[in-house]
Amino acid sequence: MLWLGTAGIGVAMLLASRADAYDRAVQNASNLTLVLERDIQRSIELYDLSLRAVAEGAADPGVMSLPPRLRQQVLFDRAATARYLGPISVLGPNGELLVRSDDAQASERTDRNSLAVPSSLTDAGLHISRPYLSASAHNTSVIALSRRVTRADGTSAGTVVGRLNIDYFRDLLDGLSLGPGGTVAVFETDGTLITRLPYDPAMIGRSLTHTSVYKQAMLGSRGAFVGTASTDGVRRLYVYRHLPGLPIVVDVAPTTDEIFADWWARTRWFAALMLVFTAIKATGIRLLVRELRRRQRAESELKRMAQHDALTGLDNRGTLDTVTASEWRRGKRNGQPLSLLFIDIDNFKAYNDYYGHQAGDETLKAVATCILASVTRPGDHVARYGGEEFVVVLPETGSASALSIAEKVRRAIHELHIEHVMSIFGFVTASIGVSTTGVPGITDVCTLVKAADDAVYKAKGLGRNKVCAAATGDPVPVPGDASRPADQPVAEACDDAHTNTATSARTVPSTPAEGAGQR
Structure with a gap:
């Protein structure tokens, strides 16, 4: 522009x-x-x-x-x-x-x-x-x-x-200068040429009635027009005047090339300057576009870094808080349950101390990829909570379905078979706590997260590599969870890869087939 x-x-x-x-x-x-x-x-x-x-x-x-x-x-x-x-x-x-x-x-x-x-x-x-x-x-x-x-x-x-x-007419016109190709003519109204500049004896007395210049000059007593001479084909500006009371017409005709000679010189200079200006402008625009794109990429990267964990690529803690609050409001508005998985890698500090922090980072990436692969619904969110802890937000998901997904994630992490000599299982494992809305005592996002965190500690206390569901009061049906019978209690449940132990709790199915479709 x-x-x-x-x-x-x-x-x-x-x-x-x-x-x-x-x-x-x-x-x-x-x-x-x-x-x-x-x-x-x-x-x-x-x-x-x-x-x-x-x-x-x-x-x-x-x-x-x-x-x-x-x-x-x-x-x-x-x-x-x-x-x-x-x-x-x-x-x-x-x-x-x-x-x-x-x-x-x-x-x-x-x-x-x-x-x-x-x-x-x-x-x-x-x-x-x-x-x-x-x-x-x-x-x-x-x-x-x-x-x-x-x-x-x-x-x-x-x-x-x-x-x-x-x-007399010849001497009158001699000395006039109209530039190269310019002419002056004196002719009678019947078209007879009396004289012209430059002087040509052969043209004296010649009739001009057949020329377009003569026809145009006869349209008024005075005027100006641009036309092409029939004698030499040169384009000129004809300015004519009829002498009052005499059958004589005088016309002065400089060439258009002479009239616009200075204008053409300015035009060429302007064109040259515009070419230079265009080159500078194009270079400036190219540099500006490149800088804007670089800045856009930098801003996108900063935005991504502000919303995602740099190591695993998952949502970070800030994004998790925003998403959890939004899903809480939406669930309350629509009357749908909201479940939360709190995932903690077992004995991770010992893993870092034994294998080194670089190996620990690779393990965190592998576990993050595993969780993403296990949670496939578009509306679900996976985030790194901090350190070796991950959180999965499951909108419109009841307790039974959340427990099934948690078990799927636990089993997938265990089956990565990442060596961990400091673990009793020999591989990297995770303990998972599950909390769901609709349980007495869970009144906001903070209590929902705290309930899942408490369930993790219970899972670790029961031997790690387990899934535990939080229980904060008397068993009550979870609204919107049609997959679970209304008389099934909501309690804490734990399961490991080898034995099922129930202490004031119910056992989560230990095989992938059980509970896989209850979401």
């Missing part, structure tokens, strides 16, 4: 930066088109003022009847001789040349035949022709600016034609 958050913030900033780069490019191109628009519009308006003056003079019969030199001075001012402006001609209603601002009369007919305007216009507005090669302007490319000559009665007296050299 941290990586995604960092990457998301970085990507958002890059997208915002890209949008800013686009907006700045649009703004810069718009400012440039505005400057070009005002320069072209001012130049054409100044030239148009001269055409207006000539048209007004040509409509006056008195002016036209003046001597030629004086008529020249009256009709044409100094604007007709300005740079980029060609000669001004006055044509009659039938297209004949009436007067011209210079003396080059011979080439006028050639120019008239090349004009894309009629010799006599039907409207009084300014008409701008397509670019053409003018013989009267020393064979240079020009555009003709024409106005109608209107008499006082409203009839046409001919046409005034001036010429604007294409070099």
Whole structure:
């Protein structure tokens, strides 16, 4: 999530930066088109003022009847001789040349035949022709600016034609820098290209009506869009503007590569930093995960050590207390008996003294495994009480069934045949005390454990390797123990592997078959 958050913030900033780069490019191109628009519009308006003056003079019969030199001075001012402006001609209603601002009369007919305007216009507005090669302007490319000559009665007296050299537009665009591949174009609304940057004489006068750029530029008086040029296939940002009152469009088109060059550099730096950050983050995460797993294993081990005996793997004393208390409450709530086996290995101190503590530890492990194998019900709990003592908690188990299980455990320990020369039996044996709830005097967990502990001492007093059941009062039926008849007394009982002895007690079956199913 941290990586995604960092990457998301970085990507958002890059997208915002890209949008800013686009907006700045649009703004810069718009400012440039505005400057070009005002320069072209001012130049054409100044030239148009001269055409207006000539048209007004040509409509006056008195002016036209003046001597030629004086008529020249009256009709044409100094604007007709300005740079980029060609000669001004006055044509009659039938297209004949009436007067011209210079003396080059011979080439006028050639120019008239090349004009894309009629010799006599039907409207009084300014008409701008397509670019053409003018013989009267020393064979240079020009555009003709024409106005109608209107008499006082409203009839046409001919046409005034001036010429604007294409070099004006070329020089206007020279020096502009839009980066590699950037272009500037000036074209008429009918799609005719007047000039472009970079300059290409072969393209002057070419029609752009078939291009998608031209079609897009005709959708509004001004705007910006990204498109691909049909001439070179380069993708550019086109910012265009229609000149007010003139059939001319100016567009400025820097390439998208140039616009986003700095942005791409920042993006590459960001990508490199993100790769480094990702590598560091991945390494950190790997180390963190490894440390968390190690800590988890350590905590699990600590938890296991806190709940289990380190030597035998059985539940420890603390876990035993918790389980016994829980099973006591559950038994009281459900009305079911709870039995406890207290197992003590006989003569274990003598065993340790003779065989050593390492052998004693191995014996404790073997006895613990034996007890676990003998107590197979999932709900039963086996714990190490301390030293050589073990406790088995048997939920929902009556006295008879508990005695049967105790005998099974005693017999299994004896049959391990672990040598014990200090024992009268020759092998490791155990004495087991059994206590069960429902007997008068057992009122809580402590008395239940104490009764089983007392029964162990009785078993040891009777010769060891025996099972004894605790008795604390008059015999009473054990609630929930359906396997024992109601009139069978609960007393202490002891049994060894060879003889059955009863002293104020009953004898536990000494064969595995007897009592095995009474649980």
